[in-house]
Amino acid sequence: MGFFLEEELVILFKILHSSFVKDPIEQVGAAVLRKHAKAVLKKDIGSRKLARVIAHMKKALKNEGFGVAIAAPQIGESLRMFVVSGKVFAPEGDETATPPDQVFLNPEFLRMSKKKSEMTEGCLSVRHKYGTVLRFEKASIKALNESGKSLVYHGSGLVAQIFQHEIDHLNGILYVDKSVTLMDDKDWKELREKRKKT
Numbered sequence: 001m002g003f004f005l006e007e008e009l010v011i012l013f014k015i016l017h018s019s020f021v022k023d024p025i026e027q028v029g030a031a032v033l034r035k036h037a038k039a040v041l042k043k044d045i046g047s048r049k050l051a052r053v054i055a056h057m058k059k060a061l062k063n064e065g066f067g068v069a070i071a072a073p074q075i076g077e078s079l080r081m082f083v084v085s086g087k088v089f090a091p092e093g094d095e096t097a098t099p100p101d102q103v104f105l106n107p108e109f110l111r112m113s114k115k116k117s118e119m120t121e122g123c124l125s126v127r128h129k130y131g132t133v134l135r136f137e138k139a140s141i142k143a144l145n146e147s148g149k150s151l152v153y154h155g156s157g158l159v160a161q162i163f164q165h166e167i168d169h170l171n172g173i174l175y176v177d178k179s180v181t182l183m184d185d186k187d188w189k190e191l192r193e194k195r196k197k198t
């Protein structure tokens with residue numbers, strides 16, 4: 001070769017890579033993220049077709065180090081379902097006891113707390129941004145699990161926030177539509193560093 005320095009080759013590779021390889025997660029601007037997703041049909045629960053969608057969602061989530069949950073529209077499936085990473089339910093500091101990812105089909109809100117608070121948030125469909133959103137501190141939902149059993153879940157803090165963020169996805173809403181503040185993750189990191197120091 002001799003035409004490129006190694007660093008330049010890396011940059012060139014990155015440019016080519018980003019222009020040819022599609023992001024595995026649907027990104028803001030994709031029509032599927034703005035649709036009101038369709039209910040999962042009873043007859044599809046337990047089917048091979050639905051198992052494939054669930055497997056795809058779990059795999060996509062696993063590949064995202066910072067991801068805590070994913071909604072079906074984010075992988076291009078306009079269905080009312082989301083998956084929450086088991087690490088959300090893991091006892092703090094115990095990496096060995098991560099519970100399995102949890103699947104929520106046809107989720108519906110039952111009750112929310114009166115109080116809302118401003119929570120920091122990001123989204124796999126809005127890369128390189130972070131923001132704050134007003135969320136109910138507690139949220140109870142009912143949903144079917146993978147085998148079609150109807151269950152009630154009471155979420156508080158992060159879990160309540162996830163329920164609200166994911167159900168928004170199923171209604172075609174992204175957190176950037178309702179964020180109080182929004183910034184690039186580079187600026188966000190700087191702000192967090194500054195806050196840590198003061």
Ligand SMILES: [Zn+2]
Nearest residue numbers: 122123124125
């Ligand atoms: Zn999201």
